[in-house]
Amino acid sequence: MNGNIRGFGCKAATVLAFGASIAAVSSPAQAGIYDAGKVLATSGVNIIDGAAGGGITPWAVIAGYETNQGINGSIHYTYANLPNYSLNSLGAAIGFYDRLELSYAYDLLPTGSTFNTVGLLTNTLAGVVVQDSGIDPFNTAIRMDIFGAKLRVIGESIYDSDSLMPQVALGGFYKINHNQELMKTLLANKTKDFEAYVAITKIFFPLDLLVNVTVRYTAANQTGLTGFGGPNKNKREFRPEVSFAYLLAKNIAIGAEYAAHGKNTDGRGVAVGGNVDTSVLGSITGALNNIGIGGPVGNLANNLNDTLTQRESDWFDVFFAYFPSKNLSFVAAYANLGNITLTPKQTGAYFSVQASF
Amino acid sequence: MKSYNKLLAAGAMSVLSMSAFAGSETPEGKVQATYPPISSDAYEKFGGEYGVARWTEALFKYIMADNRINHIFAAHGKIDRQIALNKQLVSVMLGAPGVEYQGASMSAAHEEMKITLTQFNAVVEDAYLACEDVRTPYHTCNQLIAALAPFKRSIVTR
Ligand code: HEM
Numbered sequence: 001m002n003g004n005i006r007g008f009g010c011k012a013a014t015v016l017a018f019g020a021s022i023a024a025v026s027s028p029a030q031a032g033i034y035d036a037g038k039v040l041a042t043s044g045v046n047i048i049d050g051a052a053g054g055g056i057t058p059w060a061v062i063a064g065y066e067t068n069q070g071i072n073g074s075i076h077y078t079y080a081n082l083p084n085y086s087l088n089s090l091g092a093a094i095g096f097y098d099r100l101e102l103s104y105a106y107d108l109l110p111t112g113s114t115f116n117t118v119g120l121l122t123n124t125l126a127g128v129v130v131q132d133s134g135i136d137p138f139n140t141a142i143r144m145d146i147f148g149a150k151l152r153v154i155g156e157s158i159y160d161s162d163s164l165m166p167q168v169a170l171g172g173f174y175k176i177n178h179n180q181e182l183m184k185t186l187l188a189n190k191t192k193d194f195e196a197y198v199a200i201t202k203i204f205f206p207l208d209l210l211v212n213v214t215v216r217y218t219a220a221n222q223t224g225l226t227g228f229g230g231p232n233k234n235k236r237e238f239r240p241e242v243s244f245a246y247l248l249a250k251n252i253a254i255g256a257e258y259a260a261h262g263k264n265t266d267g268r269g270v271a272v273g274g275n276v277d278t279s280v281l282g283s284i285t286g287a288l289n290n291i292g293i294g295g296p297v298g299n300l301a302n303n304l305n306d307t308l309t310q311r312e313s314d315w316f317d318v319f320f321a322y323f324p325s326k327n328l329s330f331v332a333a334y335a336n337l338g339n340i341t342l343t344p345k346q347t348g349a350y351f352s353v354q355a356s357f
Numbered sequence: 358m359k360s361y362n363k364l365l366a367a368g369a370m371s372v373l374s375m376s377a378f379a380g381s382e383t384p385e386g387k388v389q390a391t392y393p394p395i396s397s398d399a400y401e402k403f404g405g406e407y408g409v410a411r412w413t414e415a416l417f418k419y420i421m422a423d424n425r426i427n428h429i430f431a432a433h434g435k436i437d438r439q440i441a442l443n444k445q446l447v448s449v450m451l452g453a454p455g456v457e458y459q460g461a462s463m464s465a466a467h468e469e470m471k472i473t474l475t476q477f478n479a480v481v482e483d484a485y486l487a488c489e490d491v492r493t494p495y496h497t498c499n500q501l502i503a504a505l506a507p508f509k510r511s512i513v514t515r
Contacts, residue, residue: 035475070475159509204393206500
């Protein structure tokens with residue numbers, strides 16, 4: 001699966017090429033459609049899904065520093081270091097006339113220790129591998145392409161301070177998770193799906209505060225990194241997301257974000273050695289306990305069952321964003337992503353760097 | 358559910374108030390009504406008459422140094438009048454007692470220049486630089502930005 005890593009390098013080249021092409025537009029000689037007229041920091045940053053927003057939530061702002069006078073864009077790289085995973089997101093977004101945004105992100109999630117264990121276990125349990133679990137112990141990475149579009153429909157987040165009317169945008173993502181076998185193992189229903197959202201953003205200058213509320217219509221498990229839908233729940237549902245950014249200075253913001261996640265695979269096991277859902281293993285061990293077969297054997301089975309039960313939690317982060325110039329910004333955050341599939345307490349540092357043209 | 362209704366009502370009201378403003382004049386004559394209101398001691402925090410005067414001078418220093426927009430101001434050649442009138446306007450907007458704005462309305466003053474949002478934002482960036490110049494804290498500066506922000510609808514016509 002070295003191809004995963006090579007793949008990332010290839011995507012990086014594509015994203016950089018994209019960057020270079022925007023840079024070409026930005027050369028003064030072609031001062032027609034290039035524009036960087038937004039006020040510093042008001043374009044937000046690129047989220048792990050690639051759209052402009054906070055860190056995990058898309059906002060109603062359009063990517064890039066353009067106003068209605070032109071085109072601008074940005075590229076980002078984000079790295080989140082969690083106890084059992086690391087998340088890499090590399091992407092580009094382009095804003096047209098502060099009205100339409102097109103974005104792309106490539107998310108890469110090397111899965112680390114958890115899946116090594118599951119992979120070794122499934123390989124052992126299965127003996128002869130009946131079904132590819134999609135886990136190559138010590139070398140598994142989840143890969144997802146995310147294509148996004150966002151249209152600002154009404155309102156002005158910055159200057160209509162005399163009304164409560166916010167800026168409103170409609171957007172969507174099409175996400176393609178490339179780990180088909182692994183998604184089967186994780187009992188996800190689909191590996192490709194779309195998400196739609198409505199985002200509303202308002203800046204309250206008297207309070208130095210930006211508030212964003214987004215409602216996402218989605219069936220994603222862990223943003224789609226572990227697929228879409230579950231064994232019983234496949235329908236998309238509305239999930240709220242909220243961001244606050246307190247503006248400490250014209251180039252510094254601190255804030256917090258919350259994003260509700262679904263429960264499609266929550267409480268479910270994983271499919272090992274064919275089609276056995278490990279939560280079934282749980283009922284069996286439970287039954288064994290009930291008829292008095294406890295002791296070390298029962299405990300072992302129970303522990304195994306706990307270990308192999310998937311959980312999903314709402315996501316939460318607190319962030320610090322610094323915009324030294326319109327061309328460069330940094331985000332440092334503490335992310336609490338809770339339970340991610342088989343591993344609880346996934347909290348860790350999140351760093352993001354973004355360049356605009 | 359009740360609070361949800363309230364929110365909806367607030368939303369509807371703000372849409373109405375927006376359409377009431379659309380195309381009509383923003384109030385140069387009195388303190389701008391913002392949501393939430395700007396702090397009541399904004400004028401004092403801004404340094405009163407002396408503070409507003411120094412800030413306005415700093416603003417025009419930055420505007421005249423700003424290649425994105427200085428040519429527009431230079432072409433009209435009324436910088437002294439603009440500085441004087443902006444001192445009045447800023448004072449009124451920050452709630453200074455007994456000050457009157459004697460200039461033209463914002464739409465009358467800017468209409469035929471066909472100002473873009475990019476140019477308007479350049480003035481906003483210069484306004485923040487002017488605040489830093491006279492050591493007016495960001496929070497206080499934002500009270501002024503909030504108060505002047507709705508003029509964007511009268512000033513930006515492109
Ligand atoms: C909130 C932002 C702004 C405020 C509060 C403001 C305020 C004023 C005031 C008070 C005047 C004097 C009106 C009079 O002579 O009676 C004026 C004139 C003028 N403004 Fe603005 N202005 C703003 C934005 C801009 C922008 C963005 C530009 C161009 C980039 C601009 C360019 C001018 C020019 C060139 C004049 C002189 C017009 C003339 O005398 O013919 N202003 N402005």
